[in-house]
Amino acid sequence: MIQVVVADDEALVRGGIRMILEAQGDLVVVAEAADGEEAVRVVVEHQPAVVLMDVRMPVLDGLEATRRIARSSSATRVLMLTTFDRDAHVYDALRAGAGGFLLKSVPPEHLAHAVRVVAAGESLLDPAITRRLVERFVARPSPEVAGREVLAQISEREAEVLRLVARGMSNLEIARDLFLSEGTVKTHVNHLLRKLGLRDRVQAVVLAYESGLVEPGGGTD
Structure with a gap:
C-alpha cells in the first residue's frame, strides 16, 4: 500500500484528492495538511511515500515546505500540484527538491498514476510544465x-x-x-x-x- 499525504489549503480539494486516490485500492491517504508548516510536520510524523503538495498555501508555501522535507533526509517524494501552468515558481520547485509537477486539471487516473511513478523513485513532469521549464532558459x-x-x-x-x-x-x-x-x-x-x-x-x-x-x-x- 502506497501511503500519501495531501497538502492543500482547500478542504474540498483535499477531500476530492483523497477520494480519487483511495478508490484505487493500492493508495491510502494517511494525513492531510492545510498549510506548508503542517505538511512538514505530518510528513515527519507519518513518513509517507509521497506528499501531494500545493504550491500556494498560507503560513508556509509549498516551495519552502518542499525544501524543508528535502533537507530533512526524508525518503518522502514530493509531487507538486498547481492550477497555474505558467506558474513562475515551477523552476524553483524543481530546484527545491520536488520529484514531479502536475496540474490540478489532470484526469483522476493520471493523478493516481503520477503518485505511483513518483513513489517508485521516478520523476514526472506535466507536458505543460516541461514547456514552462524550457521557456525559463530562453533568455539565458x-x-x-x-x-x-x-x-x-x-x-x-x-x-x-x-x-x-x-x-x-x-x-x-x-x-x-x-x-x-x-x-x-x-x-x-x-x-x-x-x-x-x-x-x-x-x-x-x-x-x-x-x-x-x-x-x-x-x-x-
Whole structure:
C-alpha cells in the first residue's frame, strides 16, 4: 500500500484528492495538511511515500515546505500540484527538491498514476510544465561552463539518453526512439544520474538545459 499525504489549503480539494486516490485500492491517504508548516510536520510524523503538495498555501508555501522535507533526509517524494501552468515558481520547485509537477486539471487516473511513478523513485513532469521549464532558459545568454564540464563525465550514449529525458520522454519512449530495450535505457539513466550526482530525472532535465546540452525551442544539439 502506497501511503500519501495531501497538502492543500482547500478542504474540498483535499477531500476530492483523497477520494480519487483511495478508490484505487493500492493508495491510502494517511494525513492531510492545510498549510506548508503542517505538511512538514505530518510528513515527519507519518513518513509517507509521497506528499501531494500545493504550491500556494498560507503560513508556509509549498516551495519552502518542499525544501524543508528535502533537507530533512526524508525518503518522502514530493509531487507538486498547481492550477497555474505558467506558474513562475515551477523552476524553483524543481530546484527545491520536488520529484514531479502536475496540474490540478489532470484526469483522476493520471493523478493516481503520477503518485505511483513518483513513489517508485521516478520523476514526472506535466507536458505543460516541461514547456514552462524550457521557456525559463530562453533568455539565458550562454550555457554554464561548469555544467559542460560535468557532462564530460558521461558517455555519448548517456548524453543522447539525457537529451531525450530532457524532452520529457519516458524510458519506454526513449527505448523506441533509440532502438534499445527499456531495461537498457533504465540502466543508462541510472548510470548518468550516479555519475552526475543527481537525485532524479527532474534534476537531470534542469542540468541538461543549464549546461546547454539541450537548447530551448531547438530540440537537441
